[in-house]
Each structure stands twice: as structure tokens, then as C-alpha cells.
Amino acid sequence: MLYPHMLAPLDLGFVTLKNRVMMGSMHTGLEERGDWARVAAYYAERARGGAGLIVTGGMAPNPEGGVFPGAAGLYTNEDIANHRLVTEAVHAEGGRIAMQVLHAGRYAYGPDCVAPSAIKSPISPFRPRELDEDGIEKQIADIVTSAVRAREAGYDGVEVMGSEGYFINQFLCKATNHRTDRWGGSYENRMRLPVEIVRRVREATGPDFILIYRISLIDLVPGGQRFDEVIQLAKAIEEAGATILNSGIGWHEARVPTIATSVPRAGWAWVTRKLMGKVSVPLVTSNRINTPEVAEELLEGGAADMVSMARPFLADAEFVAKAAAGRSQEIVPCIACNQACLDHTFQGKISSCLVNPRACHEIELNYLPAVTPKRIAVVGAGPAGMMAALVADQRGHGVTLFEADSRLGGQLNMARVIPGKEEFHGLVDWFTGALERSSVTTRLGARATPEMLAEFDEVIIATGVTPRDPQIKGQEAHHVLRYTDVLRGGAEVGARVVVVGAGGIGFDVSEYLAHQGQSATEDLTLWKKEWGVADPEKAPGGLAAQGPQPAPPAREITLVQRKAGKPGKGLGKTTGWIHRAALAAKGVRMIGGLEYRRISEAGLVVMRDGQEEVLEADTIVLCTGQEPLRELVDGLTASGKSVHVIGGADVAAELDAKRAIDQGARLAAAL
Ligand code: NAP
Ligand code: SF4
Numbered sequence: 001m002l003y004p005h006m007l008a009p010l011d012l013g014f015v016t017l018k019n020r021v022m023m024g025s026m027h028t029g030l031e032e033r034g035d036w037a038r039v040a041a042y043y044a045e046r047a048r049g050g051a052g053l054i055v056t057g058g059m060a061p062n063p064e065g066g067v068f069p070g071a072a073g074l075y076t077n078e079d080i081a082n083h084r085l086v087t088e089a090v091h092a093e094g095g096r097i098a099m100q101v102l103h104a105g106r107y108a109y110g111p112d113c114v115a116p117s118a119i120k121s122p123i124s125p126f127r128p129r130e131l132d133e134d135g136i137e138k139q140i141a142d143i144v145t146s147a148v149r150a151r152e153a154g155y156d157g158v159e160v161m162g163s164e165g166y167f168i169n170q171f172l173c174k175a176t177n178h179r180t181d182r183w184g185g186s187y188e189n190r191m192r193l194p195v196e197i198v199r200r201v202r203e204a205t206g207p208d209f210i211l212i213y214r215i216s217l218i219d220l221v222p223g224g225q226r227f228d229e230v231i232q233l234a235k236a237i238e239e240a241g242a243t244i245l246n247s248g249i250g251w252h253e254a255r256v257p258t259i260a261t262s263v264p265r266a267g268w269a270w271v272t273r274k275l276m277g278k279v280s281v282p283l284v285t286s287n288r289i290n291t292p293e294v295a296e297e298l299l300e301g302g303a304a305d306m307v308s309m310a311r312p313f314l315a316d317a318e319f320v321a322k323a324a325a326g327r328s329q330e331i332v333p334c335i336a337c338n339q340a341c342l343d344h345t346f347q348g349k350i351s352s353c354l355v356n357p358r359a360c361h362e363i364e365l366n367y368l369p370a371v372t373p374k375r376i377a378v379v380g381a382g383p384a385g386m387m388a389a390l391v392a393d394q395r396g397h398g399v400t401l402f403e404a405d406s407r408l409g410g411q412l413n414m415a416r417v418i419p420g421k422e423e424f425h426g427l428v429d430w431f432t433g434a435l436e437r438s439s440v441t442t443r444l445g446a447r448a449t450p451e452m453l454a455e456f457d458e459v460i461i462a463t464g465v466t467p468r469d470p471q472i473k474g475q476e477a478h479h480v481l482r483y484t485d486v487l488r489g490g491a492e493v494g495a496r497v498v499v500v501g502a503g504g505i506g507f508d509v510s511e512y513l514a515h516q517g518q519s520a521t522e523d524l525t526l527w528k529k530e531w532g533v534a535d536p537e538k539a540p541g542g543l544a545a546q547g548p549q550p551a552p553p554a555r556e557i558t559l560v561q562r563k564a565g566k567p568g569k570g571l572g573k574t575t576g577w578i579h580r581a582a583l584a585a586k587g588v589r590m591i592g593g594l595e596y597r598r599i600s601e602a603g604l605v606v607m608r609d610g611q612e613e614v615l616e617a618d619t620i621v622l623c624t625g626q627e628p629l630r631e632l633v634d635g636l637t638a639s640g641k642s643v644h645v646i647g648g649a650d651v652a653a654e655l656d657a658k659r660a661i662d663q664g665a666r667l668a669a670a671l
Contacts, residue, residue, distance in 0.1 A: 003292050003323055005299035010052065010282060010306060012243055014208040015156065017096060017306075019052040020299055021320050022246070022284055024310030025100045025159065026341060027057035028360050029350040031072035036082040040089035041362040046313050047095025050320030052306075054095060055159045055212065055246075056086070058102025059150075061142040065103035065167060068348075069110045074099070074149040087154030098157035098210050099150040101143055105167030106176070107252060114139070115170050116177040116184060116193075123253045136183055139167070140197055147201045147211075157210025160197055162237075163248020168194045169216045172233070173541075175223030187229050195236045202241030212284075213242040217271045217536070220254035224541020231278050238279045246284040246308060247272045256531045256543075257578045259311075261336035262420030263288045264524045269303040271536070276302060284308045290315075290334045290423075292323035309334075314341055314353040314360075330437070332356055333430050335423035339658045343573040355427065357662040367669055370395045376671065377402065377456040379448045379632065382410020383657045384647025385462030386431045387664035392460075392671060393438045400441040400456070402448040408432050410464050411648070412657065414487040418508045419519035420582070450635050458642045458671055461633055462664065465626035465648035470500065474599035475622065483509050483623045494618025498604045499559045501623035502567030502590065504656065506559055507579045509623050514586035516554035526551070530585070550585040557588045558615050560606070564593040591615075626652040644671075 001007065010017040023046050030039045043054055060066035060073035074083060083099070090097040106115040106128040114135060115128035131139065147158045162168040170176040171193040177184045183192055198213055205211070215234055219225055225233075234245055249268045250258040257263050265288050272285035285304035289295055295307040312319055315334035322331050332355050340352040340359075353359035358366070373396045378389040381403035389401040407413065409428040416424035435442055446452075453459050467482045474480075483505050485491040499510050520527040528534075530551065534544035561567050567590045568580045583590065595607040603617035630649040637643050644667055647660035 002326055003296045006292055006296045006307070007320075007324055012210065012282075015096070015210065017052040019050065019320060020306040021050070021052045021295065022306055022308040023051040023054040023313040024246075024286060024308035025055040025057055025161075026310045026314065027345045027351060029345060029348070030360060031057065031059075032070060033350070034082075036085050038360065038363050040085045042360050043086055043097060044089035044093050044095075045317040045362050047090040047093035047097070049313075049316070049318035050324060051095060051313060052320070053156075053210070054090060054097040056097065056099045058100045058161055059146065061101050061103050061146040062139070064108065064110075064112045064114050065105070065139065065142070066108055066110070067102065067104045068108070074146050074153065080149055080153045083150070083153035083155070091154070096156040096210075098159050098212060099153075099155045100159040100161055101146045101150070102161040103139065103143060103167035105170045107166055115167065116179055119176055119178070121165075121253055133181065136193065140193070140200060143197050144200045144204050148204050151205050151209055157212060157243065158201065158205070159212035159214055159246065160194070160201065161214050162194050163214045163216035165219070165221070165251025165253055168197065169219070169248070169251065172216065172225055173219060173221070173223050175221065187232065191229075191233045191236060194233065195240050198237050198240040198242050210243045211241060212244040212246050213237045214246040214248045216248040216251075217275065218249055218268070218542035220250035220256045220258070220533070220542055222541065222543065224543065225536070226540045227274065227536040230536065231275065234275055234279050238281050242281055244282050244284060244306070245275070245279065247286045247304075249287050255581065256533055259287050259336060260338065260575050260578050261423050262521050262578065262582070263336070264521050264527050265290065266294050266298055267524055267527065269298050271542070273303040274537070276304065282306055288336060290336065291331070292319070292328045311336065311341055311353070314351070315355050329433055333423065333426040335427050337572070338574045339572055339656065343575075346573045352662075354658040354661060357665045365666065365669060367391050367394045370397055370671070373397050374457040374671065375455065376400075376458045376460065377448065377453050378460045378462060379453070380410065380462035380464055380647070380649065381405075381408045381442070381444075382462060382464050382647060382660065383412055383431075384649075384660035384664040385410070385460065386435065387661045388460050388462060388646060388668040389440045390431075390434055390438060391665050391668035393440045395668065395671075397671065399439070400443060401435070402443050402446045402452070404445070404447040406445050408435065408442070408444070414484070415508070417487055418512050419515045420511065420521050421508070422519060422521055448632065450632065450639065453632070453636060453641065458644065459636055460667065461630055461643060461645045461649050462647045463629045463632065463649045465652045466629045467622065468625040468627050470596070470622055470624040472500070472596045472599055477599055477601070479618060480599055480620045480622065483621055486621055487512065493555070493621070496556045496603075496616055496618045497558070498615050498617040498620045499557060499623055500596070500604065500620060501625060502559050502561040502592075503623065503625060504571065506561075506623035507568060507571065507583065509621055510557050510559045510583055510588050511579070513555050513621075514553045514557055514583065514588055517551065520551075548585060553586040553588070557586070558617070559583065559588055559590045560594050560604070560615065561592050562594055562596070566590060567592055628652045
């Protein structure tokens with residue numbers, strides 16, 4: 001049997017889960033829009049794909065506990081009816097689903113937020129109101145009521161969110177709980193809230209209802225819990241009636257990345273392993289697990305009884321089914337970029353997935369057989385072109401994919417060489433495999449000409465971008481390189497570097513040049529040292545007393561832009577801080593508000609605050625954005641061809657793989 005540990009059933013006494021794979025909680029943004037048919041379709045597809053137990057995105061127990069004003073909850077009979085659409089759809093596919101109850105406490109983005117003490121979080125503008133005894137009782141009662149309503153709505157269970165620095169977690173840590181009554185002070189008092197919640201939820205929902213408690217195993221904030229306290233809590237939560245303990249890693253305000261792509265795969269399973277054997281309920285491990293091989297290895301090695309994957313189920317609803325059928329290489333890999341999932345959530349948009357634009361769009365975006373199969377040429381095998389070719393092929397069109405380079409991938413080939421972006425290798429491999437399995441005719445090393453395209457009914461131009469010429473005086477000098485020379489060509493770079501342009505690529509190039517030796521993403525011990533992570537048994541909250549200890553930089557780097565303010569503001573909502581912190585740790589100077597005067601032998605001559613200054617450098621790397629590359633378009637259009645332009649060839653600004661893949665998929669779905 002393939003993946004014998006991952007695919008083994010899990011007997012919970014009153015119910016048996018068909019395998020050890022939990023689809024972890026992710027917000028979709030559809031619930032707030034009242035789009036319940038889409039919510040149901042989204043979860044049903046994941047149940048059909050074999051997830052052993054699905055946990056929904058967090059539902060607020062009351063308005064003050066909602067992550068943002070208007071966050072979805074289970075308040076009315078109409079809400080219950082809506083949720084029933086979801087549970088029925090999942091059950092019809094043979095799946096099981098638990099609803100997460102999420103009280104945000106001081107993380108609630110609104111003036112009515114409440115917490116154990118009136119201490120503002122560094123990531124929220126709102127100071128919470130301190131709850132009195134009655135207020136605490138009300139919060140518990142509301143959480144219990146949510147669980148009871150979840151049962152009425154047909155859920156198989158609930159997950160009580162006790163980690164990530166939310167309400168319950170805020171009671172557990174001294175830094176956020178300054179109370180002196182029976183809810184604060186000693187650890188027994190601080191853990192009273194979670195224990196009471198679990199005890200009362202169990203009492204109210206009955207013995208045959210799955211009750212998952214997500215326990216914060218390593219807070220990663222100053223004043224975080226000691227591991228002996230975590231064990232004490234885990235035992236008490238088990239005693240109070242939990243069925244399963246799920247791992248929570250780090251508070252949202254922690255300055256240590258916990259799920260970003262630069263976190264090593266399964267990089268936090270060692271913390272779950274520390275709790276194994278201390279309780280008898282099944283333990284779930286989580287964070288940066290994205291292949292069946294990693295999941296199997298963790299379970300086989302005794303790190304946990306079950307694995308949770310959230311984002312991988314956005315990337316591929318059929319994760320488990322493909323693994324079980326021996327087709328694991330066909331699983332679309334989650335690259336942990338957060339670009340279409342968490343970044344969307346934090347911008348109030350509907351979640352989706354960079355590698356799978358159908359995620360949360362299961363009703364409106366489908367790749368149905370084409371009524372009239374056509375001959376389609378796709379020019380350019382970057383993410384936009386490859387996705388368009390695959391979807392068009394899946395629909396029954398005859399597709400030829402032309403690529404001037406000798407390999408597939410386009411700009412993805414530059415991303416994959418950056419330390420911390422190793423997941424891009426897997427994405428290029430997946431595209432390569434998917435194209436091999438398809439009927440697409442791939443022509444590498446073939447620069448398409450109008451003559452070669454004459455025979456096709458439709459031409460999709462996905463020729464990508466060319467670096468923008470910043471026209472800085474002196475840029476022809478021998479010590480000036482373009483980012484493509486560095487990332488593609490391996491050009492020699494000196495010891496002192498000025499990187500001109502601080503967009504995504506300027507940051508990537510700086511990371512690449514600052515780095516030497518093994519990538520910390522591939523070496524957990526090194527990575528923990530770089531970010532100051534310690535064993536929570538020895539350091540409360542898991543923060544090393546000596547702080548982060550990054551490896552010394554390979555070069556002295558200055559990253560510059562013309563815009564005023566600190567570079568990096570336009571990076572990903574949930575990951576930008578990690579890129580900024582990683583470069584700062586490597587001593588990279590980041591300067592905004594410059595005017596570029598000229599490039600001299602000594603370096604880049606700039607105007608800064610009205611003064612001329614030389615930023616000394618042995619090498620200057622231009623990362624000044626990109627322009628669309630679409631030479632073929634005008635000629636083809638003039639000759640009467642049906643031409644479509646996608647990806648960077650369409651709009652180079654804000655070009656990224658998310659838009660490219662989405663545009664490629666949507667165009668091919670419509671042809
Ligand atoms: P970009 O984000 O548009 O940044 C271009 C940079 O060049 C800016 O810092 C801009 O800042 C500067 N610039 C623009 N025109 C200039 C000119 N004429 N002269 C001098 N400087 C100029 O482009 P990119 O860095 O090439 O990235 C392209 C896209 O790839 C990004 O939008 C991003 O979505 C994607 N990408 C994403 C990631 C990621 O981590 N998610 C990583 C790499 C790439 P000033 O105008 O202030 O000087
Ligand atoms: Fe994973 Fe990125 Fe998709 Fe989110 S958007 S699920 S992180 S691949």
C-alpha cells in the first residue's frame with residue numbers, strides 16, 4: 001500500500017476518519033459575501049479529493065470576537081441553513097467536516113475588541129477592552145453556543161482555536177494577561193479559560209462530536225509559554241474532553257516566519273513531536289507540509305498521529321486521491337507564497353491560489369470540453385503560457401507551445417535560484433510533468449515567427465518581459481549588470497554592490513547576492529539559528545536568549561529606489577516583512593528617496609536630501625522593472641489572426657506568476 005501511515009484510518013472511538021490527512025483551516029472570504037453555494041462547492045471538491053477531515057475557516061462566536069467587522073459567524077437560523085448546505089455537500093462526497101470557532105480577542109480589527117487585559121497588540125491599531133468576570137462568562141457562552149449551532153448545522157465537530165495569539169492564547173501568556181482574578185496570575189488560572197471552554201463545549205455537544213483543540217505549542221513571542229506549561233495545558237484539555245489536539249505555531253505578531261516559503265519543509269514538526277506520548281488523544285502536526293512524501297515520513301517517524309495541510313488543498317483538491325492512486329507527482333504543489341490565499345484574506349479579497357486559479361472559484365471557472373476544437377499556438381513557456389497550454393489541451397484543443405529558450409519556466413527559472421524560494425523548483429517540475437503527460441506539442445528552442453504561426457486558428461502571445469532600461473548616465477560601464485545577467489547568467493559580482501530598484505526582483509537579487517553556502521531553508525538547524533528559534537523547554541515561547549544569529553553576508557549590499565520611504569512596502573502583505581527582516585539581518589542598507597545622477601567608476605552617484613553622494617560599489621545591478629515583450633502582436637493582428645496577449649507580455653507592471661497563471665487559465669477556459 002502506498003503511504004501506509006498517511007492513508008491509515010484513524011479511529012476516534014465514535015467515528016473513524018478514513019485517513020490521517022486533515023485539511024487545515026483557511027479563510028475563503030466567500031462566507032462574508034453570503035456565497036454559500038460556492039463555499040459548499042469548494043469544500044465538497046476537497047472532500048471528493050479524499051481529505052480525511054476538513055476544518056473550515058474561522059467562524060466568529062460573536063461580533064466582538066470576529067477577525068474583522070462583519071466576519072461570518074453562526075448567529076441565526078438562516079446562518080445554520082447556509083452552513084447546512086456546506087455540511088451536506090461534504091457528506092455527500094463521503095467527507096467529514098469540523099467548523100473552526102475563532103475568537104480573535106485583541107486581534108479583532110475593530111474598536112469593540114475584548115481581551116484578558118487592555119494591552120494593544122503591535123499588529124493592531126485597536127486597544128482591547130478588558131473583560132470583567134461577566135464578560136468572560138459571556139465569551140465562553142458564545143463559543144459554546146457556536147459549537148452547539150455547528151452541530152445543528154450538521155458539522156461532525158468543531159475546532160476551538162486556541163493558538164496563533166488569538167483570544168484564548170492571550171489568556172495563557174503573562175505578557176497579554178495581567179489579571180489578578182481567577183483568570184490570571186498562576187498558570188492554573190491563565191489556563192482556566194481554554195479548559196472551561198473545552199469542558200463546556202463537550203458537555204453541550206455530547207460525547208460523539210469531534211472536538212479539536214488547536215494548542216499553541218510554541219508562542220514565539222516574548223513572555224510566551226514554557227513547554228512544561230504547554231504539556232500541563234494539553235493534559236487538562238484532554239481531561240476536559242478534547243478528541244484531537246492540533247498544533248498551533250507562533251503568534252501572528254511573532255517576528256519569526258512560520259509558514260512562508262523560506263521556512264524549511266515540515267520545519268515545525270519537531271515541536272509536535274515533543275508532545276507525543278504526553279497525552280493519549282491523537283496529535284496533529286502542521287505548517288509547511290506540502291507533499292505526501294513529507295507527510296508519510298513525519299507519521300512514520302512518530303512526529304504526530306495526523307498531518308494538517310491547509311494551503312496544499314487550495315493548490316490541489318485531489319491531494320489525497322492522487323497520492324493514493326500513485327500519482328503524487330501530479331499533485332499541483334503549494335509553493336507557500338501566500339500570494340493568492342493569505343495575502344487576499346488580509347486585503348479583504350476572496351482567497352484563491354497562485355497555482356490553481358479554480359480554488360474558491362469552483363462554480364464559475366471550469367475547464368469544460370471545447371465545443372469546437374481548434375488549433376492553438378501558445379508562444380512563450382513561462383507560467384502564463386504553460387498554464388494556457390495545459391488548460392486548452394485539457395479542453396480538447398490541439399495545442400503547440402513554442403519556447404525560444406532551451407527549457408520551460410520563463411521567469412520561474414530566476415525565482416528558483418533565490419535562497420528561500422526552492423519551492424519554485426517543484427513548480428517548474430510540475431509544469432514540465434503536466435506538459436509531458438498532456439497532448440501539447442512542446443517546441444523548445446523554437447523562436448516562433450509569423451510564418452510558423454500561420455496554420456493556427458488562435459495565437460496566444462505569452463512572450464513575457466524584457467528588463468526596463470532606466471537610462472542612467474554611464475550604465476554601459478563594465479561593472480553594471482542587469483538582474484538577468486546575475487540570476488540567469490551567473491555573472492561575476494564584486495564585494496560591494498548597489499542594487500538599483502527595490503521591487504520584488506531587487507529584493508530577490510539582494511537576497512541572492514547576500515547569501516553564501518547552504519540555503520537555510522534546506523537546513524533546519526541553520527534556519528532556527530538565523531531566526532533565533534530555541535527549544536521551548538529551555539527558552540519560554542521558543543525564542544533564543546541570544547536572538548537571531550544570521551550567517552555573515554557574502555557581500556556589502558545597498559538596495560535603492562527613487563520613491564521616498566523604506567523599500568519593500570509593495571511586497572506581499574503577509575511576507576514582505578520577512579524579506580525586509582532577512583535583508584536587514586544580512587546588513588543590507590535600504591535607501592529610498594534618491595535621484596540617480598550617473599554611474600561612475602566609484603559607484604552610483606545620487607542626490608540624497610539635496611546633496612550629491614557616491615554610493616560606492618564594485619558592481620551595480622539594475623533591477624528597474626520590466627517592459628512587455630510582444631514583438632509578434634502587431635504583425636499577426638494585421639494579418640487577421642485571432643491573437644490574445646497574456647502575462648507579462650500583456651502588462652509588465654505588477655507582473656507576477658499569480659496574475660500570469662490566472663490570466664492563462666481564464667483565457668484558455670474561454671476559447
Ligand atoms: P517592480 O516591482 O515594478 O519594481 C521595479 C523597481 O524599479 C522599483 O523599485 C522602481 O522603484 C524601480 N524603477 C522603475 N522604473 C525605473 C526607472 N525608469 N529607473 C529607475 N528605477 C526604476 O518590478 P520588479 O522588481 O522587476 O518585479 C517585477 C514583478 O515580479 C513584481 O511586480 C513582482 O510582482 C514580481 N516578483 C515578485 C516577487 C515576490 O517576492 N513576490 C519576487 C520577484 C518578482 P522607483 O520607481 O521608486 O525607483
Ligand atoms: Fe500555496 Fe501560494 Fe496557493 Fe497560497 S497561493 S495555496 S501559498 S501556492
